[in-house]
Amino acid sequence: MAARYEITYRRRALASNLLVGLVWASGLIAVILFFTSAGTSPFGTIGASVSSIGILCGLVGSDFILVMIVLAARVPFIDRTIGHDRAVAVHRSLGKPALYLLLAHATLLLTGYGIEQGLNPIAELGPMLATPNVWLALIGLLLLVTVVVTSLVAVKRRFSYEGWHLIHLLSYVAVAFAIPHQLTLGGMLATGSLQRVYWITLYVVALGSIATFRFIEPVVSSLRHGIRVREVESVAPGVVSLHLAGRDLRALGSAGGQFFVWRFWTKSTWWHSHPLSLSAVPTDDSARITLRDLGAGTGRLSALPTGTVVSVEGPYGLFTPAARTSAKLAIIAAGIGITPARALLEQSVLRPGEATVLLRASDADDSVLWSEVDALANAKGATLYTMTGPRSPSAPLWMPAPDAERGVTLRSVFPDLLESDLYLCGPAAWLELVEADARDLGMPQHQIHSERFDW
């Protein structure tokens, strides 16, 4: 068993490294193809050299933008191998370099062309903008600046998710605006060149992935399954289970605690999307999600009328048995974070004693679905612990004060912690405390699997 998880982990780690390597390789390919297709001495004069470096910056910058689109497209293969979290992390790390390269592209070409014409870069601005399609590309660049700036952590916080996402969609407009000047002025799409094959392929892969997995799939999937709200059940104060009816729901294909992005089509709720796990394995015609009144958007869901049309995107995430790397399984879930934990437990094939589950609630009302997890743990031979009460003021901060005072530690709950995969789900602040605790005990990052309630 242990060896099997070890092998699948190594395989995934290798695929993950290959994928990240491929990102950088694609930039290199763009550079190499420039040299194979560049005509007469691209570095012949000072002006030509500056221009050529400018063109290279533009090529690598565009390459990164397209790769970023692929990484954000939730391509199933990428999500399965490196996980959406990692894909988004790589996407984020490319954002600023791509923007800097494209800014350098504009500046260096102004300088390079300027040198060739005997003009300073500012004076070259006039003739440059008079060149058809350049002003379109400039608008694209300004849109891209907007997108990157609004994604800086400090700025992003000021926006709601929906507002930020709307601005982020401008990057497609930016890409579209950049294409005309690549056709009429750039050599990257010259007919009969290898460069053209590469760039057309990259465009098809990037825009195709986005169109397929972010736009077409949710629509087709929602139409196919025809999901509607059948019943809203109040589970505890502020917590509701939505019972859903639909067609062929098993084919939603959720593994373990993966989540879906749900949208409920009433006048007041349609604009808000909700990332939520199924709280039970679906049957052919029914499924269940359980949620807490978190934000203003989620609060309205407890009043959803029966028959509300539901659209669905997913499943996403790596909170699944497929992400296992070690012999033992440790699960800690807080509050409503129990839903993916419950699904993970339900779908895991376990030997008796392999899994230990710790459930955390701030009060009795918070102990949602505990009886169901208890039954599952019994059936699968897993050990179950529970902790109820507000967070302790002294270390370990993530557990209730009485438990912390009794000397309970992560190690005492999970004696085999270092040989375990630790699956965590709960509010982000709480989750970071547990993660820090686990890391202090020497737990490697790849054994920690977290599902956060934020974006």
Added chain:
Amino acid sequence: MTVSLKTRTILGASLGIVVVGTVGWQLATLDQTSTSTSTSSGARPTVTLTDGTYTGTSVQTQFGDVEVQIVVSGGRITDATTPVLTGNEGRSEQINNQAAPILRSELLASQSTSIQSVSGATYTSNAYITSLQAAFDRAKA
């Protein structure tokens, strides 16, 4: 038991086919372009041209003006020049000066007006081909 395929699997496979198809089609056209240029170096003009020097119309683009002149000798186009080739501003002039020799060599190789336009100089290429067509028409007359 009926097997229900995930929507994602079906769509993913379709995208895969589109990507592979695009790459294949691109590589195929790449092949054609390279073979056509290599085999057509000794090509004869598809129409009979009378010996002489013919000037095409002057074609205006937003980048500048282009006029092509061809020299026909022994029924073959032996030279092509651009008596008029202006750029409306510095950058266009540069582009035009880069594109003209490429278009000229394509013309001499293919001996026809069906030549590939130069990427990065699409407007100039189209103007070149238009002017060339006029020169051809005069050479046929």
